[in-house]
Amino acid sequence: MTFEPSWKRLTAATGGLFIAVLAFLGVRVAAGGDHAVQAAAQTTTQPSQTRQQVAPPAPVTPSDQLAAPQTPQDPSAGQIDANPPRTHSS
Amino acid sequence: VIRVDRTFACMGGRATVRLESSRHSRHALERDAARIRATLREADRALTRFDPASELCALNRDPRAAVPASPLVRDLVRAAAWAGARSEGLVDATLVGPIEAAGYAESRTGAMPAPLAAALAAAPPRRPARAASHWAWADLAVDPAGRVVRPPGVRIDSGGIGKGLAVDVAAARLPAGIRYAIGCGGDLAVGGSGAWQIAVDDAHTGAEAHRLLVQKGGVATSGINARIWRRADGSYAHHLIDPATGEPAWTGLVAATAVAASALEAEVLAKAALLSGPRGARRLLRRDGGVLQHDNGRVEVIAAAPVVRLRAA
Numbered sequence: 001m002t003f004e005p006s007w008k009r010l011t012a013a014t015g016g017l018f019i020a021v022l023a024f025l026g027v028r029v030a031a032g033g034d035h036a037v038q039a040a041a042q043t044t045t046q047p048s049q050t051r052q053q054v055a056p057p058a059p060v061t062p063s064d065q066l067a068a069p070q071t072p073q074d075p076s077a078g079q080i081d082a083n084p085p086r087t088h089s090s
Numbered sequence: 091v092i093r094v095d096r097t098f099a100c101m102g103g104r105a106t107v108r109l110e111s112s113r114h115s116r117h118a119l120e121r122d123a124a125r126i127r128a129t130l131r132e133a134d135r136a137l138t139r140f141d142p143a144s145e146l147c148a149l150n151r152d153p154r155a156a157v158p159a160s161p162l163v164r165d166l167v168r169a170a171a172w173a174g175a176r177s178e179g180l181v182d183a184t185l186v187g188p189i190e191a192a193g194y195a196e197s198r199t200g201a202m203p204a205p206l207a208a209a210l211a212a213a214p215p216r217r218p219a220r221a222a223s224h225w226a227w228a229d230l231a232v233d234p235a236g237r238v239v240r241p242p243g244v245r246i247d248s249g250g251i252g253k254g255l256a257v258d259v260a261a262a263r264l265p266a267g268i269r270y271a272i273g274c275g276g277d278l279a280v281g282g283s284g285a286w287q288i289a290v291d292d293a294h295t296g297a298e299a300h301r302l303l304v305q306k307g308g309v310a311t312s313g314i315n316a317r318i319w320r321r322a323d324g325s326y327a328h329h330l331i332d333p334a335t336g337e338p339a340w341t342g343l344v345a346a347t348a349v350a351a352s353a354l355e356a357e358v359l360a361k362a363a364l365l366s367g368p369r370g371a372r373r374l375l376r377r378d379g380g381v382l383q384h385d386n387g388r389v390e391v392i393a394a395a396p397v398v399r400l401r402a403a
Contacts, residue, residue, distance in 0.1 A: 081287040084301065088291035089313025089345050090103045090253070090275035 094119040100130045101253050102199045103275035110269040110282070122268065126260040130274055133256035136162050137248035139186065140197040149238060150186070150245040156237040164232045169251050169354055171230040177362035179221025179333060186245035188336035192327045193319055203318045206294060206344065209326035210385050216342040218367035219332035253277040254310055254357035277310040279353040290381050292389065293345040299389045300381050308353030312360035313345030313383070330364060341367035347381040
């Protein structure tokens, strides 16, 4: 039996390989194995406050305007704080 | 909701503590505020470079390569090394010599800053700061025995890192169920239920330039306006040093405010942003957002990048 290369076979093999890689990456993303997706998820779900943990991102929401309250328990709901904490050069 | 507010002098500036809770009594909140004050005062005493009796000064004088240190100073050393790495050498806590040479060898607490407009008018052409060719901060470490390791002669300046670290430590010691905003010299640690409104002071006018909404973490501002002075030769100087030149950095920004997971990280980001100049600052602040204040008075708000989440179908 002899192997006869052809454009048809090459295209089929390439397409099969592409689908296999795509499926593998899809499984990884679904399982949370993708670092970029993990980082984005941590930004909204895993606040860090201990002094040893300074690198992980926390759920912070700076905005151009005062946003709507983030939770039903938000004490600042709908109010402008007349005396908010301040940040400044020191 | 019971609220307790405290303000006191600390680390060459003002410290502010705001605690709110519907679960804790006023007495308990006042006790927690007193503990925070004690924590910040302890950090002030240990980390100042203006008191020869401080632990930091003793460390900076010590001729040994490995020096036993308190947990706080060990944390400072780790934070200084991390800050250097995080900022690729821009935030360099080992620049004590250049800072002193620029005219900041003594505390400037209570000293009136020089006029910012005059200083900006006389300043050299603006350019981003760069890292030093030799990274002394990379030699800072804590060994397994808990000793600080650094080449003798390398001195550490706590600076803003010390403030950020101190408020983070104070916040970490709070019990659950308290909404808090702990500030020291403009570095803030905030948390608890609900978002905090944080006012950003205008470096040119002192008025409120912008208001941020922060759920939890840290906010810090690094700027040249609060500690700026005129040297004997008539030139102006400030305390934010370009590591590459050892001279005060004039980058086109007078202040940068950063939001991050902790006050320490916000402090490092803010300082790195200011030293990087406008273009680099936008890149540094784009993840969690912040505010840039330009030489010409323009206030530029950097919006946080939207969080993108992929979901499996």
